[in-house]
Amino acid sequence: MIALWIVLGIIVLLLFFFIAIYNGLVGLRNQVKNAWAQIDVQLKRRYDLIPNLVETVKGYAKHEREVFEQVTVARTAAQGAANAGPAARGQAEGGLSQALGRLFAVAEAYPELKANQNFLALQEELTSTENKISFSRQFYNDTVLRYNNQTQMFPSNIVAGMAGFKASEFFEVTVPEEKNPVKVSFT
Amino acid sequence: MWEQIRSNVTRSIFIIVLMGALLLAIGYFIGFYLIGSAVAGLVIALIIWIIMSLVGYFQGGSILLGVSGARKISKQDYPQLFDVIEEMKIASNLPAMPDIYIIDDQALNAFSTGRDPAHASVAITSGLLQKLNRDELQGVMGHEVGHIKNRDILLMSMASVLLGSIVILAWIATRSLFFAGASPGGGRGRRGSGDGGGGIQIILVLIGLVLTILAPIFAQLMYFALSRRREYLADASSALYTRYPEGLALALEKLEVSPAPVKKVNKATAPMYIVNPFRKNNQSREAASPFGTHPPTADRIRILRAMGGNSYVDYEKAYEQVHRGQGIVPKSALSTGQTAT
Numbered sequence: 001m002i003a004l005w006i007v008l009g010i011i012v013l014l015l016f017f018f019i020a021i022y023n024g025l026v027g028l029r030n031q032v033k034n035a036w037a038q039i040d041v042q043l044k045r046r047y048d049l050i051p052n053l054v055e056t057v058k059g060y061a062k063h064e065r066e067v068f069e070q071v072t073v074a075r076t077a078a079q080g081a082a083n084a085g086p087a088a089r090g091q092a093e094g095g096l097s098q099a100l101g102r103l104f105a106v107a108e109a110y111p112e113l114k115a116n117q118n119f120l121a122l123q124e125e126l127t128s129t130e131n132k133i134s135f136s137r138q139f140y141n142d143t144v145l146r147y148n149n150q151t152q153m154f155p156s157n158i159v160a161g162m163a164g165f166k167a168s169e170f171f172e173v174t175v176p177e178e179k180n181p182v183k184v185s186f187t
Numbered sequence: 188m189w190e191q192i193r194s195n196v197t198r199s200i201f202i203i204v205l206m207g208a209l210l211l212a213i214g215y216f217i218g219f220y221l222i223g224s225a226v227a228g229l230v231i232a233l234i235i236w237i238i239m240s241l242v243g244y245f246q247g248g249s250i251l252l253g254v255s256g257a258r259k260i261s262k263q264d265y266p267q268l269f270d271v272i273e274e275m276k277i278a279s280n281l282p283a284m285p286d287i288y289i290i291d292d293q294a295l296n297a298f299s300t301g302r303d304p305a306h307a308s309v310a311i312t313s314g315l316l317q318k319l320n321r322d323e324l325q326g327v328m329g330h331e332v333g334h335i336k337n338r339d340i341l342l343m344s345m346a347s348v349l350l351g352s353i354v355i356l357a358w359i360a361t362r363s364l365f366f367a368g369a370s371p372g373g374g375r376g377r378r379g380s381g382d383g384g385g386g387i388q389i390i391l392v393l394i395g396l397v398l399t400i401l402a403p404i405f406a407q408l409m410y411f412a413l414s415r416r417r418e419y420l421a422d423a424s425s426a427l428y429t430r431y432p433e434g435l436a437l438a439l440e441k442l443e444v445s446p447a448p449v450k451k452v453n454k455a456t457a458p459m460y461i462v463n464p465f466r467k468n469n470q471s472r473e474a475a476s477p478f479g480t481h482p483p484t485a486d487r488i489r490i491l492r493a494m495g496g497n498s499y500v501d502y503e504k505a506y507e508q509v510h511r512g513q514g515i516v517p518k519s520a521l522s523t524g525q526t527a528t
Contacts, residue, residue: 035280038277042277121266124266124267124270125266125270127270127321128267128270128271128273128274131270131274131325132273132274132277135274135275135277135278135428136277136278138278138428138430139277139278139279139280
């Protein structure tokens, strides 16, 4: 009789452990999703800002057609990858970051453009959006790290395996040549 | 790194509990010797504490902002400031955007206040806003958002409420003791305390008296110790969020050389600022003193510059490196140092 109770007690205890770990994993997975949604908001904000920026720069630097095209193409490519996974998306966004970097480098050569209030406002807006992308990326990757650790470490990996929790991808903006995102400095 | 924040909070709560115990001890003493009932004294102290805590919890932020003459701004007024704070909000995953205030003052300083991360405010002087570039502003705002995220804002308002209560009670006690000694009714309390031996009683009275007189000083030292602990942690948070400790280091350098003290500030609000608003020019070069509301600014800059990475662990390593190099660290600084672990 006592043995039966002990066995029953162990089963209940295990069940509690299972529920606690499972709920923890669900919470973490939702945090990952939420963090990803935050990146998404900022990336979309960047797509929205670009046409305006290109128009403003065009007004002063008509001859830099190649750069404008690069930006537009990169923007379309990035938007096309909007529903892809974090890794694929990171590459498309990297291309866009690079093209934007060139655009701002070109703008440096036009003093009148640099004095334009509209341009300055757009530049601040875009710098901030770039920063927000990298800050939400930091947070997303930290969250993914915690989630992945939970899905891979003992004993939560048993629960993760049984309930089908898969490791998430990190989001890295990989620029073809350089690894840093565009850092627009205006001191 | 989360364990480190938690152990830091545990130590901070220990200080708060000590301050609470001090407050209740004064209440006990007042009750015992002046009213004739220790319990009544305890209850009075407790009531004062509760009322002031409630006011501090719900109104502390707006009182502090009102006293400093801060005015609320929106994104249109200062887009860059707003953006920088929003970026820090994202990096630290705050649940809501803090309210942003400007203090029209040429002094260089900033502080944050509020009751929890969802009800927080950040204030910056117009002087500091003009003086800093974007990276430096980001470092400063990372520090302030760090205070919000680490829940220092509530901790510090609760601690300042305790400090205020202790000062008030100690003031009442010393006043009434003075008058009680001069008037015929003075013996009332001592009669009520029972018929114990005279010698022990006098010693007890003396201990109580000394305690009451020294309590405000003790409480202030604890308050400042609490503040110093939280400053290091907020610096570490800033480095973690911005991933660029140099930004805050550069900003602190500018803050350090600025001679203008903040106009509308008093002793109770001083620990809320990013650097001590009362400081003299060379004061920040001194070693950490128990009377300082903040760690020496030069020390904070050196730690930020010695960081190998951007995490709390890197900050802790840098802290140890800087302080071992000096070799003349006072005990008080060592104990605050452990909080950064």
